[in-house]
Amino acid sequence: MAIPRFWREIPSRYNLYGSKCGHCGTLDFPPRTVCPECGRRSVGKMERVKLGGKGTVVSYSVIHDAPAQYEMMKPYVLAIIEMAEGCRLTSQVIDVDPAAVKIGMPVEAAFRKLGSEGEAGVIHYGYKFRPAG
Amino acid sequence: MTVGIVSYGGYVPRYRITPEVIGAVWGNDGAAMGKGLNIRAKSVPGPDEDVITMSVEAARAAMARVPWVSPKDVGAIYVGSESHPYAVKPSATIVAEAIESSPVMTAADYEFACKAGTAAMQTCMGLTLSNMYKFGMAIGSDTSQGAPGDALEYSASAGAAAFLIGTERPMATINHTVSYTTDTPDFWRREGQRYPSHGGRFTGEPAYFKHVLACAELLSKKAGIKPADYDYAVFHQPNGKFPLRVGKQLGFTDKQIDTGLLVREIGNTYSGAIMVGLCAIFDIAKPGDRIFAVGYGSGAGSDAFDLTVTDEIKNLKKGPRSMDSMVKDGVPLDYATYAKYRGKIVMRGA
Numbered sequence: 001m002a003i004p005r006f007w008r009e010i011p012s013r014y015n016l017y018g019s020k021c022g023h024c025g026t027l028d029f030p031p032r033t034v035c036p037e038c039g040r041r042s043v044g045k046m047e048r049v050k051l052g053g054k055g056t057v058v059s060y061s062v063i064h065d066a067p068a069q070y071e072m073m074k075p076y077v078l079a080i081i082e083m084a085e086g087c088r089l090t091s092q093v094i095d096v097d098p099a100a101v102k103i104g105m106p107v108e109a110a111f112r113k114l115g116s117e118g119e120a121g122v123i124h125y126g127y128k129f130r131p132a133g
Numbered sequence: 134m135t136v137g138i139v140s141y142g143g144y145v146p147r148y149r150i151t152p153e154v155i156g157a158v159w160g161n162d163g164a165a166m167g168k169g170l171n172i173r174a175k176s177v178p179g180p181d182e183d184v185i186t187m188s189v190e191a192a193r194a195a196m197a198r199v200p201w202v203s204p205k206d207v208g209a210i211y212v213g214s215e216s217h218p219y220a221v222k223p224s225a226t227i228v229a230e231a232i233e234s235s236p237v238m239t240a241a242d243y244e245f246a247c248k249a250g251t252a253a254m255q256t257c258m259g260l261t262l263s264n265m266y267k268f269g270m271a272i273g274s275d276t277s278q279g280a281p282g283d284a285l286e287y288s289a290s291a292g293a294a295a296f297l298i299g300t301e302r303p304m305a306t307i308n309h310t311v312s313y314t315t316d317t318p319d320f321w322r323r324e325g326q327r328y329p330s331h332g333g334r335f336t337g338e339p340a341y342f343k344h345v346l347a348c349a350e351l352l353s354k355k356a357g358i359k360p361a362d363y364d365y366a367v368f369h370q371p372n373g374k375f376p377l378r379v380g381k382q383l384g385f386t387d388k389q390i391d392t393g394l395l396v397r398e399i400g401n402t403y404s405g406a407i408m409v410g411l412c413a414i415f416d417i418a419k420p421g422d423r424i425f426a427v428g429y430g431s432g433a434g435s436d437a438f439d440l441t442v443t444d445e446i447k448n449l450k451k452g453p454r455s456m457d458s459m460v461k462d463g464v465p466l467d468y469a470t471y472a473k474y475r476g477k478i479v480m481r482g483a
């Protein structure tokens with residue numbers, strides 16, 4: 001991923017900042033600048049909202065055929081997570097035996113390495129999820 | 134004015150490897166090695182963990198215990214480590230962003246073998262006592278490596294601790310601190326080298342014992358109280374034997390040292406070592422408890438602290454995982470998986 005793009009996404013990658021439409025109240029993650037429902041009516045009314053980091057697994061798959069960046073981690077779990085605030089996001093679930101992951105499992109945000117641009121490149125960090133204790 | 138630890142947070146990765154498993158690969162009696170070191174297992178970071186991710190986990194746990202502290206009031210963040218992911222590019226700025234203290238604050242990385250975290254504590258004491266900043270965050274974090282087959286491979290582990298330092302509502306006051314520093318080449322790593330080198334037997338008497346004993350005696354003189362009057366003692370723990378021996382020489386009992394001696398279950402967390410030990414003590418400490426803590430970093434030096442737990446410890450918010458739960462929640466690895474996770478296998482194109 002290009003450095004400028006990742007750098008712009010730091011607030012949402014590190015601290016789960018999403019957006020809330022001031023017109024209809026829809027919560028979006030990652031954040032949007034315009035509400036897809038309200039269009040022009042949401043302009044200037046989009047608020048920044050920090051998600052609390054708690055969620056549940058609504059769907060998942062165990063990845064056996066991984067891209068090069070994730071070769072060291074396979075098999076690993078990629079899940080759609082519904083956050084306590086209602087919006088959904090896709091993330092890796094870590095610190096778990098893939099066989100132990102279940103739909104409805106409570107998870108919490110953790111801070112992990114997302115990848116790096118080779119041995120000499122910049123390292124990207126951000127959220128992943130682990131089973132909630 | 135008194136300064137102290139306002140909050141604390143510790144982190145231990147979930148994976149473990151035992152001396153038996155390591156010894157089996159190199160044709161050594163791992164069980165005897167483990168017994169000699171008094172280490173039953175060491176922690177291993179996951180493939181997506183490093184000093185920065187562990188520092189963030191520890192710093193977030195510290196902030197979560199004191200919701201009354203605004204992250205914007207954390208004016209300084211220092212990350213002490215000998216395994217910073219970048220040679221150039223601070224770990225501390227990433228921690229600052231992740232706990233939302235940036236941008237009006239200062240940050241830097243520290244390095245002093247195993248005592249960079251306690252050096253950061255002392256810096257934060259000065260900065261907050263002088264009113265330059267309301268709070269400072271001192272972090273000790275390492276994902277240390279021993280060369281494959283080297284004695285250090287049995288102990289070098291991973292862990293982190295973060296202390297929020299300040300004068301407002303400390304949960305443990307730092308009554309006294311003293312340091313003892315000399316030029317002693319007992320352990321080092323040159324730029325660009327993957328694994329550290331050490332002076333073998335030279336790491337014991339003239340290095341660890343000389344500095345820890347001298348520093349502890351200076352602290353005792355300053356504090357003016359006897360070893361028996363402390364509830365807990367924690368010493369730098371490169372293995373499980375040295376701290377017990379140094380404690381005995383100073384007049385502390387094994388019982389006083391037991392709670393903070395995490396090295397037996399998770400190995401030597403280097404910059405995290407006495408700090409994760411202190412976290413384990415804070416998890417169960419009561420107001421009025423006295424704690425004697427002496428760190429050690431090769432190269433060489435010791436930092437010592439005399440602490441008193443205050444009533445504020447009862448006001449810390451519950452939520453972050455206890456050290457005991459993280460220490461016990463270990464998943465054993467075989468050597469091949471450990472080697473893969475630690476980047477000891479050379480991949481195509483690397």
Ligand SMILES: [Zn+2]
Pocket residue numbers: 021022023024025026035036037038039042
């Ligand atoms: Zn809308």
